[in-house]
Amino acid sequence: MKKIVFGMVIFMGLMGLTACNNKETTTGIEPKKYTDSLFAVMKADRTNYTKLVVKRLGPAGAGVIKPDEHWQDIENGALLPAQMFRAGAEAVAEMTDDFTYSLQSIWPINKQNAPKTPVEKAGLEFIAANPGENYYGEEDLGGVKYYTAVYPDVAVSDACTSCHNDHKDSPKNDFKIGDVMGGVVIRVPL
Amino acid sequence: MKKYVWLVWIVLSVMLISFYGYKMFFDTDKKEFLIGDASHGHFQIELACSACHTQAFGGEEVLQNACTTCHADELKAAHDSHPKKKFTDPRNADRVDILDARYCITCHVEHKKEQTNSMGVTLPNDYCFHCHQDIGKDRDSHKDLAFDSCASAGCHNYHDNRALYEDFLVQNAGGSWVKEMAELLSPNAAKKIDLSIMPGHKMYHPQLSLQQVSAQYPEEVDQWSGSSHALAGVNCGGCHSNEVSNSWIEKPEIEQCKTCHVNEAKGFTQGKHGMRLAQKLPAISSSETSALAFKQQTAHTEQGCNSCHSAHAFDTRYAAKEACLTCHNDEHSLAFDTSPHGQLFAQLSARQLAEENAVSCATCHMPSIKETIAGETVVAVQHNQNDNLRPNEKMIRPICMQCHSLEFSIDALADENLIKNNFSGKPGKHIPSIDWAIKRAKE
Numbered sequence: 001m002k003k004i005v006f007g008m009v010i011f012m013g014l015m016g017l018t019a020c021n022n023k024e025t026t027t028g029i030e031p032k033k034y035t036d037s038l039f040a041v042m043k044a045d046r047t048n049y050t051k052l053v054v055k056r057l058g059p060a061g062a063g064v065i066k067p068d069e070h071w072q073d074i075e076n077g078a079l080l081p082a083q084m085f086r087a088g089a090e091a092v093a094e095m096t097d098d099f100t101y102s103l104q105s106i107w108p109i110n111k112q113n114a115p116k117t118p119v120e121k122a123g124l125e126f127i128a129a130n131p132g133e134n135y136y137g138e139e140d141l142g143g144v145k146y147y148t149a150v151y152p153d154v155a156v157s158d159a160c161t162s163c164h165n166d167h168k169d170s171p172k173n174d175f176k177i178g179d180v181m182g183g184v185v186i187r188v189p190l
Numbered sequence: 191m192k193k194y195v196w197l198v199w200i201v202l203s204v205m206l207i208s209f210y211g212y213k214m215f216f217d218t219d220k221k222e223f224l225i226g227d228a229s230h231g232h233f234q235i236e237l238a239c240s241a242c243h244t245q246a247f248g249g250e251e252v253l254q255n256a257c258t259t260c261h262a263d264e265l266k267a268a269h270d271s272h273p274k275k276k277f278t279d280p281r282n283a284d285r286v287d288i289l290d291a292r293y294c295i296t297c298h299v300e301h302k303k304e305q306t307n308s309m310g311v312t313l314p315n316d317y318c319f320h321c322h323q324d325i326g327k328d329r330d331s332h333k334d335l336a337f338d339s340c341a342s343a344g345c346h347n348y349h350d351n352r353a354l355y356e357d358f359l360v361q362n363a364g365g366s367w368v369k370e371m372a373e374l375l376s377p378n379a380a381k382k383i384d385l386s387i388m389p390g391h392k393m394y395h396p397q398l399s400l401q402q403v404s405a406q407y408p409e410e411v412d413q414w415s416g417s418s419h420a421l422a423g424v425n426c427g428g429c430h431s432n433e434v435s436n437s438w439i440e441k442p443e444i445e446q447c448k449t450c451h452v453n454e455a456k457g458f459t460q461g462k463h464g465m466r467l468a469q470k471l472p473a474i475s476s477s478e479t480s481a482l483a484f485k486q487q488t489a490h491t492e493q494g495c496n497s498c499h500s501a502h503a504f505d506t507r508y509a510a511k512e513a514c515l516t517c518h519n520d521e522h523s524l525a526f527d528t529s530p531h532g533q534l535f536a537q538l539s540a541r542q543l544a545e546e547n548a549v550s551c552a553t554c555h556m557p558s559i560k561e562t563i564a565g566e567t568v569v570a571v572q573h574n575q576n577d578n579l580r581p582n583e584k585m586i587r588p589i590c591m592q593c594h595s596l597e598f599s600i601d602a603l604a605d606e607n608l609i610k611n612n613f614s615g616k617p618g619k620h621i622p623s624i625d626w627a628i629k630r631a632k633e
Contacts, residue, residue: 070357072269090275100279111328112321116281142283168630187280 032136035149035186038099039134042085042184043151050081050157060159067159081160085184098188103153105182107172109164113182117141123150124183131180138190146187153182226301229310230481231580233303234462238469242300250293257294260460264577268350268584289313289320297348308342309580315342331626344583344604344621353586359596359627367598367616373546374592375558377506379570380418382563383450385428393427396438413502447495453563455495457573463493464573476517483519491517510550511535525612526551532612554578554589582609597624 057065057078064076071077079087082103089101106124108114115121123135127150135150155161161175175181213222220239228236235241242256254274258265265273276282277291290296299305299312306312315338322340326333340346346354385391394400403426404411414420419428428450429442439446444467448455459468466474473492476484491497498513499506515523526532531549538548555575560567578584582603590599601617602608608617 070355073352073358089279093275093278102279102281111324116284120281141280142287144280144283146280168633185281189280 031147031188031190032149034188035099035136035147036134038101038186039149039151039184042088042101045088046081046085046153047156049084050159054078054081055157055159058159080163099186101184101186103182104185105153107164107170107181109167109169115185117148119148120150120185123148123185126150127152127183128180135183141187145190147190148188149186151184151186152180153184155179155181224301227303228300229298229303229306231310232300233479234466234474235469235471236301238471241469250295253295254293257298261294265349269352270349271351272348285321289317309348314338317341318346318348329626329630331622331629344600345623347581347583350581350584353583353591353596353600354623356627356630359624360631362591362596363624363628364597365595367595369593369595371547372592374549374553375560375569376546377558377569377571379453379561379563379568380451381422382566382568383422385422385424385450388424388428388433388449390431390433391424391428393431394425395427396431410502413500417502417504418506419504444495451495453561453570454573457571457577458495461574461576463497463575467494483521484517485519488517507538507545507550510552510556514551514555521610522612523551525610525614529612529614554585557589559588600624 053065054067055061057063058067065078066074066076067078067080068074069080069083071079071083085103089103093100102113104113104115104120104124106115106128115124117139119137119139123137126135127133131152134152137148137150139146139148155175155177158177160181161177161179164170164175164181165173210222213220218237220237223239224236227233232242242253244256245252272291274292277286286292297313297317298310302312307315311317316336318340319337323337326335335343341348352358394403398406414426419425429446430439431437432439432446433449444455444458444464455464458464463474466472473494475490475492477489498509500508500513511526515526527536531553534543534547534549537543538545552571555578556571556573557578558569558571561570562568563570572578578589583600586596586599586603590603594602598617600621600623601619602613604621605617605619608615
């Protein structure tokens with residue numbers, strides 16, 4: 001009898017271990033780590049384009065390119081940093097549905113880039129009020145549940161602040177380098 | 191009795207299945223399957239079902255691919271203000287739920303001619319409201335505007351705003367309504383053609399010498415001898431001989447023309463005159479359309495290269511005006527000769543004006559434009575007469591503004607009466623968009 005009970009205990013233990021192994025193999029990268037990593041790449045590219053291309057080759061530097069809102073319409077026109085970021089988001093959207101991202105602000109030049117969903121609104125308000133911190137939440141959009149992360153978009157160059165401060169459609173005209181000007185919203189379907 | 195009813199039912203069923211089966215799989219005429227008349231833009235090719243319905247199943251994605259197969263390039267060139275990629279972000283899910291702007295067929299439903307408005311739009315004209323209803327709060331100038339007036343009043347277009355966006359309005363404001371006489375571009379693309387692609391171009395006839403050809407076809411040779419073909423050394427064989435089949439072609443058609451005139455043929459088959467040929471359908475004739483008024487005498491003339499470029503003479507000046515008026519009989523066309531533009535063309539005919547200063551039908555509807563072909567910039571004639579229409583504001587920057595101010599151009603193209611009399615006079619209405627843009631810029 002003892003042998004039977006002992007055998008059953010061993011069997012159940014092995015079953016439990018197998019189940020644990022199965023659970024481990026289905027675990028992937030957690031959403032926060034995923035969106036944090038994506039944002040790191042986005043931030044690096046965005047900063048580099050602003051500093052190493054627009055600032056260096058634009059009117060404040062060598063003057064060989066003309067960063068302009070209507071870049072397609074002028075000779076040697078180049079995308080503004082925000083447009084470059086958006087062009088990347090649109091190109092990614094054509095390649096994958098695994099995540100989407102956008103650049104938004106509670107002081108947008110284009111009103112279509114103001115936060116729309118409750119999570120976007122809460123996230124943008126939070127990162128503006130808490131410099132250096134990120135915001136994470138979940139939301140249902142179009143019948144799909146999303147993990148939504150909002151990261152601060154900080155003015156890294158006077159090219160950012162002067163353009164926004166001088167633009168006729170900008171609702172805020174006193175941005176300084178280091179200010180949170182808006183936020184990067186990354187969404188991952190759960 | 192019951193047996194006979196069953197027999198009749200079986201016979202009728204077999205007949206119906208056979209009829210529609212034959213029509214579906216063997217007959218080229220499939221009009222029995224049309225679920226409604228196609229729009230003005232597509233009616234010519236409505237019997238080329240597979241041009242849009244490329245697969246039997248697949249739904250809106252298949253149809254979307256069909257739309258972009260023909261229209262993606264022009265949308266890209268127009269800096270499309272509302273591309274699909276603007277609507278794929280989940281944050282727009284609520285908007286897409288109301289108006290799915292990811293797909294062309296949301297606004298342009300085909301086979302619904304009875305509810306199709308201008309620009310082939312099948313929605314009520316207040317579609318802008320769904321996303322832009324707050325504009326009145328942001329701009330006083332827009333406060334009391336009707337929601338169905340955004341894209342119909344000469345201020346905005348859904349896709350193409352190249353001549354209408356705010357900064358462009360400010361930059362190009364002011365100036366006299368008519369500038370100094372402009373020097374229009376003269377096409378030179380044909381001069382760049384490498385004749386070595388057509389070894390038979392030097393030949394006059396496989397059996398006859400030039401003297402014999404002249405004796406046998408005196409009228410044709412006379413017309414050819416003054417043509418640009420003769421000047422370039424393109425003889426009878428250039429058009430009448432087929433290098434591939436090594437045969438003599440009595441009546442060359444577009445396939446032969448495009449051996450050299452590739453881009454012209456491409457534009458022609460994209461426009462209203464030649465779009466059927468692109469679908470391997472018989473050429474269109476004016477008797478088949480009621481959209482415009484056409485002359486009875488030419489109602490059955492099939493449209494091809496030679497219907498405007500009369501064979502052998504290939505007189506481009508004739509093709510630029512006279513050829514149009516052999517078919518077109520609407521108010522706008524008939525008013526051309528007495529219009530200011532027509533008067534300039536008359537001066538050209540009287541040798542009082544240079545070709546580069548004269549305005550013809552083609553100046554606006556088949557303009558000479560700069561293109562980069564094989565790395566070289568040339569001036570070529572756009573043979574797609576629709577390229578700068580739909581909407582007509584597409585004409586403003588490349589055409590109208592060569593001679594006229596932006597303000598006059600916007601006003602003129604928004605005035606239907608002025609269009610009808612072929613711009614004989616000043617615009618009867620004023621579009622305030624430039625005034626508003628300048629006011630905002632000063633604020």
